[in-house]
Amino acid sequence: MKKHIYLIAAFLGLGVGISQAQVQKGSVLIKNATVLTVTKGNLESSDVLVQNGIIIQLGKNLTAPAGVNTIDASGKYLMPGIIDAHSHVGLDVVNEASAPITSEIRMKDVVNPTDMGIYRALAGGVTVSHAMHGSANVVGGQNATLKHRWGSMDPADIIMQDAPRTIKFALGENPTRVHGRGNGIQPRSRMGVEAVIRNGFNEAIQYKKAWETYQLAKNQKGNTTPPPAYSERLQTLADILDGKIIIHCHSYRADEIYMLINVIKDFNIKKVVFQHTNEGFKVAPEIAEYTMGASVFADWWAYKMEVYYSTAFNAAILQKNGALTSINSDSAELIRHLYHEAAKTQRYGGLTDEEALAMITINPAKQLGIEDKVGSIEVGKQADLVIFEGHPLSSYAVPQMTFVDGVKYFDIKKDNNDQRQWVAATEMVEPIFLRANEEAHRCMQDVDAYFEAFQGAFLKEKH
Amino acid sequence: MNKQFLKAGMLGLLVAGWLSQAAMAQSDPTGKRRVTSTYAITNATVFKAPGDPGSKATILIKDGVILGVGSSLSLPKEAKIIAGDSLYVYPGFIDGAGNMGITKPKDVERPKDFVSSNPADEIAGITPWRSASDAYAAVSTQIDDWRKAGFTLSQVVPDGGMLPGKTALVLLGDGKANNFLKLNAALAANYRSSRGMYPATLAGVMAKFRDIYQNTTLVLEHERLFTFTSGVKRPQATPTQTAMMPVVQKQLPVLFAAGSELEIRRALALQKELGFKMILTGLENYESVIGAIKSSGTPVLIKLQVPDDKSIKAQKAEGVTEATKAQYARVKESYDKALKQAAQLEKAGILFGFSTVDAKAADVQKTLKAMMDNGLSQKAAFAALTTNPAAILGVSGLVGTIEKGKLANLVLTTDTLFKEETQIKHVIADGYVFDYEIKKKAVKAETSAKPETASNAVQVEGVWEYTSETPAGSSGGEITLKRENGALGGTITYDDPTGSGKASAPIKNASLTGKTISFEFDVAAGGMSLTVTISGEINGKNMDGSLSVPQMGSFPVKATLSSPSQAN
Amino acid sequence: MNRMYKTFCALLLALLPVVAMAQIDGEFVKPRNGKFLLKNATVVTVTKGTLANTSVLLENGKISKVGTNLSSDGAEVIDCTGLFIYPGIIDGGTRLGLVEVSSVPETVDYADVGNVTPNMQALTTVNPNSEAIGVTRVSGVTTVLTVPSGGLFPGTAALINLNGYTPDQMYGGFKAVAMIFPSSGRRGRFDRRSDEDVKKDGEKALKEANDIWDNAKSYLELKKSGATLAYFPEMEQLSKVISGELPLLIEVNAASDIQQAIKWVEGKNIKVIFTGVAEGWRVADEIAKAKIPVVTGPVQELPTRSSDRYDAPYANAGLLAKAGVKVALRTDDEENVRNLPFHAAFAAAYGLGKEEALKAVTINPAEIFGVADQYGSVEAGKRANLIVSTGDPFETRSQIMHVFIDGYRIPMSNRHIRLYQEFLERSPGLKAN
CATH class of the missing domain: 2.30.40.10 (Urease, subunit C, domain 1)
Structure with missing residues (x-):
């Protein structure tokens, strides 16, 4: 049976690895919760039945099938597992900062399932994170969508194998600093950023054509066309042009956002999500019309020039202009309280509970192309769920339990402090990391090291 | 494979050596032959x-x-x-993978038009055409030490970047003979990224490996087309591709260095994706990945070492909090697990031998005892020193x-x-x-x-080649030490932090106490000057120590005395 | 909420004379001094309980009366029915006003060259026009301690109110010399020093601190005895700490460092406040016993050790308070000091409790800084620093409706809000023209 599935998967070009991951699926009945479905309103004092990792029934007075645990959630809130559309948690490497285009880089290669950040995110109700390449390059690597199945030592187990491919792009200060100012190659300006992208796509078109020509010629009698060189870099760009990959583009200023919109229009690309997008509010109508929206910070600003003219009302303006909007963390710290970050859209712009919750559930799910699987509490969806004490949008809310595929990975009452998966046999004293926050923002991780350990101390920019 | 044929071939080399020696060296005025x-x-x-x-x-x-x-x-x-x-x-014991007698290749000068995003393979540590035999010196204290510990054959691995070159099987016999039993035994691979250029990270190394592999496959296809059809553009395989061909054709195994569980999983995934023959080496932590190794059928070479027990010994029985005790327990648990790993490999029926890389010859007995105290059978330990590595290296018919x-x-x-x-x-x-x-x-x-003899027995003067592992990757250069009017001084070269190439600085405050050498030098970076301190212990021609940078920390540094000054 | 906001803006416009000038479109709303009667609110005094249907009269920059049936007596009346009055929120540690854009060194003024620079005055460099000030105060944070950093004695911190056109107008009546206590912690992931090196470096740094301290003591003693000493501004400022004129803010975070700092302070007979105190929960009893008040935070922060429970930083303030430590909170931030109420909410939810959390950002910092006679509660006679909100100001869904600082009514606007007003419905929209 398994082999059969494997063969079909291979035939459909889904790649290897699907059948190898031993993903645990759970069954559970959660009773008497205020169920915040996000997509279908709120259900008071209701039950959710999960079997084999899938939500199979919503309603009142449900009974647990034999062998299925019941959890009483009276007085508590149940919401879909939180989805972070921008994270670097669970990655050993963030930036391959050595070239302006590195689309051949796969974050799946460097996933680390033992990163403590994963457990800490679970304790904040986050069940899915988008583990992204950093922002050093105009076209960065291909990202990995992770499901926080804490406890496995196998990266394959925490990679969401059925999520579509996504890739990181980055505009503005970071790529121009790294490549232009750092290494003396394009891009040094935002003009250069556009040129690098257009050059890349045009080369990819030629690359694709060369391969098509070869494939046609190959089986002809007396063929004299040799195979062209292989380039996963260009092949990946070609896949973007073919609509197989969703672009997630690090961006801040309105002008650069608008530039990329023009580029994708020219290349007939539809699948683009803007990340950070601090000045997205200025081009909200364009983002709403031509893209898959924006994934933004709740209130970050002023840490560098291109975010100085930001507003905390960004998410509200985008939302009210019809842009698909999500709130993300880009931080091992913020990821712990995305429910609170989403709640800030109520302070800054007065969004409704449903709109605010959608920004950390169904909206990021749509931007990652996984909205048919997660992001709301609906029958048939994967049972990624969080139980809260207090409404999740209250500043006093405390996540109690977090489930992924119906398996409980976090329980506030059963947290036994030391959750490390791996401890060095030679550890003398556990290291203390003060002001860990400053290092929690990892968009530019590995870039300092890339330049030079000594100089690294002077390169402080982040995000 | 035809055992007799193989044996004849291998021995042919050796016998030829002897014959010529017999013919030419009848007299030996040293009297030592x-x-x-x-x-x-x-x-x-x-x-x-x-x-x-x-x-x-x-x-x-x-x-x-x-x-x-x-x-x-x-x-x-x-x-x-x-x-x-x-x-x-x-x-005789067999070292599955070692670096005894191997010298690090000299850094390649970066050309004027160097592009960090697309460096030449040689500069980026991609030199699969190199052979360990070219970097091997049959006379070295390391070889003496390992032979003294019972080792008679080693697969020596070239030093370098992600694809440093091909390994060679060497007999640890007389230094004057041709000691190579087999050249091009395997292609060495590891996750070593290049400093300041592509591939600069583990992620880049993985991508680059795929790129080389796939393009080698295509060049082979091109060559086939060229051979059988006229009018085809001439194929132009790069030296890298030519050297990779036997790997792609599954004639030559990749000897992949992977120390941690994640590194092992990554190598296994890459192997599964591309399908090359593989031997894993340098395994250090592999407890949770034994099942995956087993199902992949990959032979492994584990490090011939166990974790040091300094931290275990430092654990205090009294006067510590419950929290500290819990921490201790985690470390102890991890330590115990590490000692049991070898026994678990045996239990799982995985073909395994040892690698001497990073291990100390003097500790072999202690290490084996620790493994056997934790469940490894004598028979398995014996096999891991002899028949297993012979099988893994494909020389069971000989050794x-x-x-x-x-x-x-x-x-x-x-x-x-x-x-x-x-x-x-x-x-x-x-x-x-x-x-x-x-x-x-x-x-x-x-x-x-x-007890050491006086410190004058320690040879410091001369040119040392050093490497250091920093968060930026490995870097290195030369340390030239000399005494002038009794005072130790000299110069050091290092990777220029502000650009490419090497910079040089005078050595200050140098001192030698017993076997410990320490000195400082200044590095200018970002308009500031940092004083870097190097200190380490000298053993023979090797120095092992640390390089410490203010505000950044200490990093391991190793050096070897490549050209000692003659005592005057 | 949007409608409520618009109504409020319209209200402000109506109240103000419209200045029409040829080249200037629109009007600027300035902070306004005057006599205000905030009528019929629920007053959360912090120190005297919560009073329903109560009014507060502000005049001459002070809270003149708190009570029912207060007569307006010429005051501008603001109907606060259904609204809540809280004292202005105080952040016990920030870099507000000392930095504008952190990645642009030209705008970063909280650290100078040198290890011992206690004479560097934060108040000197506070930029009253920093965009971050306008962004912060509409959140209800009216007063902050702004602190230099870097080196052993980075400078002198100052309490400032978030209204005024000169630093002197903003000055809140409290200064303290900052000290970064020598640490045995690591500086981050790239700090690869050996355990021994970390310890050695820590000891060396502590010895250096002691030497400098002894130097300052000599300076003070000689000066007291009437000696003529060469100009030495660093020692001059440090001697003020030794003489008790200025308190010492000691930034200390790792548990062993806190213990070391307690020992270091012992017998020095100086006024001390610990700041940071990230691992305070490990040694809370010892801090309580030493009777040293603490300004801790940020609360929304990662644990210091991998093995720590995930919520250690959230729970820290609560555990300190439970042990009997006087606790105030801080963000240790610059542009996002506005999040202090949310940090307080997290501390409240993870053990501190709502009431104590409120104190930790009002009366406690006022007491710790010795300015409780002016700040920290809604009481007659105190400075008119207070906020009017639609509910609990720690809740994101509450809106802060009015902010008063030093009796000035603060315009509820800033660049973030102006950008919202301009871009919510952009014109032209999607299509050109």
């Missing part, structure tokens, strides 16, 4: 292979080959007798057991192997006999505890 290459170890207790309970026998060897093993051999007159009555004889026709690689001990008081009296490698002094008293007295 051995008078015979025939030896008989008489009436010893011989353990022919793992599992053999041992029996009395005589072994006759000649010209590096075992001519016979038995009780009624007729010994030729030229046989030099080694009385084996009180000795125990084992097959690994004591049999007629195999190479004369033997270890002669004072008692049965793995006993604490057992000592190695002779090692026979490639038919050459090496004698070792037997210490009368407790074996406990560790060699390192030997």
